[in-house]
Amino acid sequence: MAAQTPRRSLPRRVAARAVGHVLVFVARFITAVRADWRGVEPVARQRVYYANHVSNADMPMIWACLPAHIRRRTRPVAAADYWLKTPLRAFVGPEVFNCVLVDRRREERTEDPMEAILAALDEGSSLIIFPEGNRNMGDEPLLPFRAGLYNIGKARPDVDLVPAWIANLNEIMPKGEVIPLPLICTVTFGAPVRVAEGENRGNFLARAAAALVALRPEPPDTAP
Amino acid sequence: MTSQTTLDILLLSFGVIGLLTALTLLGEFLRARQPEGRADPVVETFMTRVHSWWAMVILLSLAVLTGEVAVLLLFAFASFAALREFLTYAYKRRADHLSLALAAFVILPLQYVFVGLGWTGLLAVFIPVYAFLLLPIVSALRGDPQRFLVRVAEMQWGLMICVFCVSHVPALLTYEVGDGAEDRSVLLIVFLAMVVQFGEFFDYYAGRRFGRRKLAPAVSPKTLEGVLTGIAAAALIGAGLSWITPFGLAGAAAMAAMAAAAGMFGSLVFAAIKRDKCVKDWSHLIPGQGGFLDQLAGVIFAAPLFYHVTLLVWG
Numbered sequence: 001m002a003a004q005t006p007r008r009s010l011p012r013r014v015a016a017r018a019v020g021h022v023l024v025f026v027a028r029f030i031t032a033v034r035a036d037w038r039g040v041e042p043v044a045r046q047r048v049y050y051a052n053h054v055s056n057a058d059m060p061m062i063w064a065c066l067p068a069h070i071r072r073r074t075r076p077v078a079a080a081d082y083w084l085k086t087p088l089r090a091f092v093g094p095e096v097f098n099c100v101l102v103d104r105r106r107e108e109r110t111e112d113p114m115e116a117i118l119a120a121l122d123e124g125s126s127l128i129i130f131p132e133g134n135r136n137m138g139d140e141p142l143l144p145f146r147a148g149l150y151n152i153g154k155a156r157p158d159v160d161l162v163p164a165w166i167a168n169l170n171e172i173m174p175k176g177e178v179i180p181l182p183l184i185c186t187v188t189f190g191a192p193v194r195v196a197e198g199e200n201r202g203n204f205l206a207r208a209a210a211a212l213v214a215l216r217p218e219p220p221d222t223a224p
Numbered sequence: 225m226t227s228q229t230t231l232d233i234l235l236l237s238f239g240v241i242g243l244l245t246a247l248t249l250l251g252e253f254l255r256a257r258q259p260e261g262r263a264d265p266v267v268e269t270f271m272t273r274v275h276s277w278w279a280m281v282i283l284l285s286l287a288v289l290t291g292e293v294a295v296l297l298l299f300a301f302a303s304f305a306a307l308r309e310f311l312t313y314a315y316k317r318r319a320d321h322l323s324l325a326l327a328a329f330v331i332l333p334l335q336y337v338f339v340g341l342g343w344t345g346l347l348a349v350f351i352p353v354y355a356f357l358l359l360p361i362v363s364a365l366r367g368d369p370q371r372f373l374v375r376v377a378e379m380q381w382g383l384m385i386c387v388f389c390v391s392h393v394p395a396l397l398t399y400e401v402g403d404g405a406e407d408r409s410v411l412l413i414v415f416l417a418m419v420v421q422f423g424e425f426f427d428y429y430a431g432r433r434f435g436r437r438k439l440a441p442a443v444s445p446k447t448l449e450g451v452l453t454g455i456a457a458a459a460l461i462g463a464g465l466s467w468i469t470p471f472g473l474a475g476a477a478a479m480a481a482m483a484a485a486a487g488m489f490g491s492l493v494f495a496a497i498k499r500d501k502c503v504k505d506w507s508h509l510i511p512g513q514g515g516f517l518d519q520l521a522g523v524i525f526a527a528p529l530f531y532h533v534t535l536l537v538w539g
Contacts, residue, residue: 032308032509174318179325182308184507218502 008095016095023096027057027064031172031185035065038215039191040162042067046126047160047192049074050149052142052212053130054170057180061166062128063097065187075120076128079104100127114151121156128164131208135175141213145205153195153204160192161208165215188215229407230289232468236414237285244281247274272512280519284417288410292340292397295413299394300336305516306386306524307332309506314378319368323359323379331355332387339391342398351388356380385524386517392527393417399534411468415476416483416530418465419458420522423484424491427454444495451488458484470538479533483526490525494518 008016027033035042051062059076066074080101083093093099100120102113120127129152132143153161165188173180193211195204251271258264287294307328316324331351338347360376396412431450439446462480466473494517498504505514513519 032305032507034508168312171316174321177321179322179329181311181321181324182304182328184308184312 012095016091019092019096023060024064027061030180030182031061031168033061033065033185033187035067036186036188038188040160040189042070042189044070044073045160046121046124047162048121048127048129048149048152049162049164049189050129050131050208050212051164051166051187052136053132053134054136054166055173055175056135057169057173058130058166059097059128061169061185062164062187070126073124074126074128075100077102077117077120077130081105100125104133113148114155117148117152118155121152121159127152131205137175141216142209145209147201147205149208150195150201150204153193157195161194162192163190163208163212163215164188165190165212165217167217186217188217190215226407229411232408232411233285233288233414236411236465236468237281240281240285240418244274244278248278269512276510276512276519284414288414292394292410295397295410296336296340296394299390300333302516302520303332303336303387303390304328305509306390306520307382309515309517310382310386311379313501313503313506314382315371315374316379317368317370317375319366320363320375320379322366323362323376326362327355327359327379327383327387331359331383335387335391336394339395339398344395344398347391347395351383355383359383389524389527390520392531393523395527395531396534399531399539408468408470412530412534415462415465415469415480416526417523419462419480419483420487420526422461423454423458423480423487424522425454426457427451427488430454440492440496443499444492446488446492446495451485454488455481455484475537479530482533483530484522486526486529487522490523491521493525494521 040047049062051058059078063071063074063076075098078093078097078099078101080103083089083099083101094101100116102116103109103111104113117127117129129148131145131149133146133148134143136143149161152159167186167188168183169185171181172183172185190211193208199207248271251267251274254264254267255271258267283298287298311324311328335347335350338350359379360372363372363376363379393413393416396416397409399409399412427446427450430453431445431447435445435447435450437448439448439451459477459481462483463473463477465480466476469476469479471479498506506517507515509515510519
């Protein structure tokens with residue numbers, strides 16, 4: 001993937017902005033998505049938001065709940081094989097969400113995903129990443145984190161890594177369903193974490209995961 | 225809309241706006257009495273509530289002035305927002321996904337279409353009978369029997385409360401007041417909303433001030449004294465508003481008292497549900513008042529009763 005975003009034609013950019021507004025409106029209409037800024041303020045600082053991943057709607061949801069001025073400077077890191085599959089996805093992913101596309105296929109890829117990610121950070125963008133790598137289908141709150149979050153924190157130690165827990169999406173849009181259910185969705189942003197001096201990968205990832213799980217609200221249903 | 229009806233709506237709107245202005249000024253006066261740089265949480269809560277009332281009054285006035293379709297859309301959206309909150313806390317499983325989607329995106333709009341078309345027979349049985357039978361079938365076809373009855377019961381309860389009951393407010397539009405002024409039924413919506421809201425307002429503040437005997441201490445702080453004050457206040461306000469209704473002076477007072485009483489017991493029922501589900505507010509969508517359900521609880525319980533008694537006695 002090219003690290004430098006090519007300049008696109010004006011009508012395409014206008015269309016991308018318009019589709020973005022429609023998606024934000026739909027997300028708000030269905031889920032009344034609300035950002036709960038518990039550990040950080042919603043200010044335009046460079047950050048890497050890392051979130052739990054249970055549904056394809058996760059990324060649009062966290063993107064939609066960011067204030068507009070932050071959203072414009074925030075790029076989700078997403079899988080190239082998913083977002084380049086059809087022309088429509090190739091428009092929505094790279095152009096509407098302005099995704100940083102990375103190749104998940106370890107064997108076939110020609111470019112190191114970290115290069116694209118660090119290039120985006122060096123351009124001044126904030127990022128949204130899902131360190132579990134895949135959608136979590138099990139009963140555990142989180143899958144084990146991949147190394148990416150640690151590598152980012154190590155390579156750019158000045159950037160805050162902000163945990164963001166997205167609640168309820170496994171019920172709003174579980175895997176295999178097409179119609180989203182209208183349920184309230186809350187995204188809770190916690191206090192930032194950074195890789196400490198001399199901290200090893202395992203310890204850091206465990207600490208980052210714990211900071212994310214700590215934001216999880218009590219499961220609403222306590223059915224007898 | 226006849227000019228007389230429009231005039232009456234405007235008159236009412238200005239009356240309420242005057243009242244809200246007075247409440248806003250009162251709040252600002254209380255704020256100003258605080259020492260420099262300090263804020264009293266009670267006053268601040270009161271002010272966020274007043275601000276939300278402003279928004280509600282402006283929205284309802286505009287909808288009522290615009291006409292029937294705007295009123296229908298307003299209440300259909302209120303139903304949707306309430307159902308969204310209710311289902312968030314309802315017990316559900318993956319197998320209910322399709323039935324819940326049907327409830328929100330098919331049954332809810334259809335109910336409001338029936339209200340709009342004035343099919344009063346169908347609007348009274350559609351959800352209690354046909355949705356009641358259809359949705360469990362859809363859930364059962366997905367083949368998950370675990371806690372099945374709890375799941376379908378909570379789903380049906382959500383539909384009855386958030387869609388069926390709320391739709392009885394705009395259903396008042398189908399009522400014809402007679403003697404050539406059929407559009408005056410829109411004023412009944414304003415009447416219902418006002419007496420229930422004022423009843424709750426007086427119940428809340430009277431209950432805090434001199435409430436002693438709690439109605440159901442494990443469920444809610446509501447007191448007998450607060451409820452009686454609320455009902456009496458609603459009856460007085462209802463009598464004062466009798467000129468916009470076909471009920472007459474005593475009839476308006478009685479209808480207002482009945483609606484306010486039903487509304488207060490509705491709030492009591494919702495307090496029990498919230499205790500059970502361990503939620504304080506249903507959502508954060510209305511600043512100072514929680515969610516749509518927190519706000520609508522009273523009207524939800526009052527609307528069907530108000531609608532049927534209106535039709536029965538003055539139909």
